[in-house]
Amino acid sequence: MARPRPWARLLGTDPEVREQMGALLLSMATYLVYGLIVHLQVRTGLMPRPVAGALGLVTVLTHVVFWVVVRRGWVRTGRDPGLARTQLLFGVALMFPSYAAIGPAAGGLQVVMASHIVYSMFMMRPRQVWRLVGGTLMLLAATMALSLHLWPERHDWRVQASNLAYAALVMPLIAVLAHRITRMTTRLRQQQAELQAALARLEELATRDELTRTHNRRHMTELLRAQQSLHRRNGAPLALALLDIDLFKAVNDHHGHAVGDEVLRAFSRLAQQGLRGHDLLARWGGEEFLVLLPHTSAEDALGVLNRLQEQLAGAAGAAEMPKGLCVSFSAGLVAVDPDEPLDQAIDRADQAMYRAKATGRARCVVA
Ligand SMILES: Nc1nc2c(ncn2[C@@H]2O[C@H](COP(=O)(O)OP(=O)(O)OP(=O)(O)O)[C@@H](O)[C@H]2O)c(=O)[nH]1
Incomplete structure (x- = not known):
């Protein structure tokens, strides 16, 4: 058994989980850089060492939990895929104790808070972003008040007040932006869905016959070309037949064109049911159909066509056939030679089909 590649071991093989693990790794790399910054702050006396240690420990332990939960695929789908939202909220929550501990340099952390809120617009609905902005501002105000109360020597109330004012100015703007971006992405998604449906x-229009939903002649010609090269390579038996519904003009004349159309649909349905998954059925024109049966000898194909003839006879008087009509077909069947161009095989089948018509209809002639 092949050993999994190191990346597959680390991130898993499920594409969804891999993507979520990639996002988690990116977030962890960001925390690593943040850790370096905090380290410098400790060295320069800006951040008290015990607070930095406690924050570091909480961050590491939380990310171990995130890693296990995401890597195991427990949150692959659901309300918070990949714990993206939880990670974001953890990041925001971490900012408040850092803010209180860092003292005079705390203003810089507001940029980090704002960047979290920018991120939130990609995973939250606008209302949730608004709630996050409101909650962040309130917690920021509470953190400032607490910091001023506990460490008045480290915090200047004027600086804190202006920081809060900046935050109150910028964060709602980000929420408005989130609103607009969400509207834009919703519209884009809608347009994409419409485009996919149109495609x-x-x-469907380019490849299917509108009336019978079988392959149309143009598409069948392409499929035949592909089948021909396959046939040349593998040399397996290949049968081709042209089927023409008998006395179809009389159906139209006596029952009307709409009933004629319904007969064509019923015929296609029955023919399709009798064929295997890889057999191909196309409306070749009017009331004429072409069937290609890969890996099938002429003898076996004859069995398939005879069964279809019986099914059609059985459908007479049943709900499957309009007006309980009894319909038959004449068919020309050929075993395609590996070196024979398919056009030639179709010509042979056509001639055989006319022989079937000339010799009494409701039969299959093998050329
Ligand atoms: N309702 C309907 N009729 C069609 C369609 N395409 C072709 N036809 C009719 O099919 C009939 C074919 O008639 P013919 O070629 O004379 O052959 P036939 O009456 O089937 O007689 P044989 O082939 O000799 O058994 C014509 O009346 C066409 O108008 C279609 O899409 N819908």
């Missing part, structure tokens, strides 16, 4: 519809 699927276009593909």
Whole structure:
């Protein structure tokens, strides 16, 4: 058994989990840099060592938990995929004790808080972003008040007041931006869905016959080309048949064009049911159909066509066939030679089909 690559071991093989682990790793790298900054702050006497140690410990332990939960795929989907929102809230929460501990240099942390809120707009709804902004501002005010009360020598109330005013100015602006971005992404997603639906519809129109939903002639020609090269390579038996519904004009004349259309649909449905998954059925024109049966000898294909003929006879008088009509078909069947161009094989099948018509219809002639 092949050994998993180191990255697969680290991040897992599930693409969703890998992406979530990638985001977690990025966040951890950011904390590493943040840790270096705090280290410098401790060395320069800005941050008390015990507070830095406690914050570091909490951060490491929390990320061990995040790692296990995300890596195991426990939060692969659900309300908070990859714990993205929890990680964000943890980051915001960490800012408050840091803010209180760092003293005069605390203003810089507001940039970090603002950056968290910018991130939040990609994983939260606008209302949640507003709540986060409100909560952050309130907690910031409380942290400032507490810091001023506990360490008046480290904090200047004028600096704190102006910091709070800046935060109160900037953070709501970010929430407004979040609103706009969410509206834009919703619109984009909608447009993408519409575009995909339109593409699927276009593909359907380009490849399917509108009435019977079988392959149309143009698409079948492409499929035949692909089948031909496959057939040349593997040399497996390949059968091709042209089927033409008998006396179809009479159906139209006696029951109307709409009933004729319904007969064509019923015929296609029955034919499709009798074929295997990799057999191909196309409406070749009017009331004529082409069937390609890969890995099938002419003898086996004849069995398939005869069964279809019986099914059609059985459908007469049943709900499957409109007006309980009894419909049959004449078919020309050929075993395609590996070196034979498919056009030639179709011509042979066509001639065989006319022989079937000429010799009494409701039969299959093998060329
Ligand atoms: N309702 C309907 N009729 C179609 C469609 N395409 C072709 N037809 C009709 O199919 C009929 C074919 O008639 P013919 O070619 O004379 O052949 P037939 O009556 O089936 O007689 P044989 O082939 O000799 O058994 C024509 O009347 C066409 O108008 C279609 O999409 N819907």
